[in-house]
Amino acid sequence: MSDSSDDAVFPPTGREPVRERLAAERTGTSARIAALSRDFDGIVEANALVAIDDEHDPEGSSTAFERAHIAALLAQARDHLADLDRALERLERGDYGRCEGCGEPIPVERLEVRPAASTCVRCAAARPR
Template sequence: MARSVGHPMTAQSEPAVPAVPADDFTAARAVLAEEREELVSRIASLSRDVDVIIEASQDVSTDDEHDPDGATIAYERAQVAALLDQARSHLADCEVAEERLAAGTYGVCERCGGTIGAARLEARPAARTCISCAAARRG
């Protein structure tokens, strides 16, 4: 059955086939593997940073409002925690992309079933949606 690219899938439509054969995703596999390695390393480093900040905060007054060091440490902890959450989220996205590569669904939009453009996949190898669906979600 035919499907319309850029429109939500209906019960009668079939998932899209990526515009690029699965064998041609060698570069994407390599990029995702490299990103995964970098993210695992970054997560380990940020986790150590959190441990150092927690250790430092034990030597500081718990009254952040009146203690400049306490406020600084609380800010640093929040910043590092946000970076850690972001790295973990991106790692999860990379792992899902690798699973999609293995399943043969890489390059297919999760929302509409259309093809995710090669330029988008090159810029964001872990992309789950086509540009149209990503824009609709943000807009």
């Protein structure tokens, strides 16, 4: 995509509010990653102190579940942070707000809900899950 005002969904003059929103969401996501990392480390540390055999301890399965659950949330948060970084890169190139699938503008309402969205709803729905 070109960086000209005619082609860009968010021309250079309109990018600062978007940049601020993405940066704020990035800050919140980074804080979430830090909190989840502390939680995960706390569970691992607590289990190491007790030296429990998860398989035979009645509480072991719940700690294993808790550890796996936090690990999954942590992976999602890290993926979201990477998505936000890619959105900031698209914003700088002038591609932010344009669908990577079909090239059409992504509705502003979608970007308000999912600021890191790189596809329109139609292309997102067509992707295999």
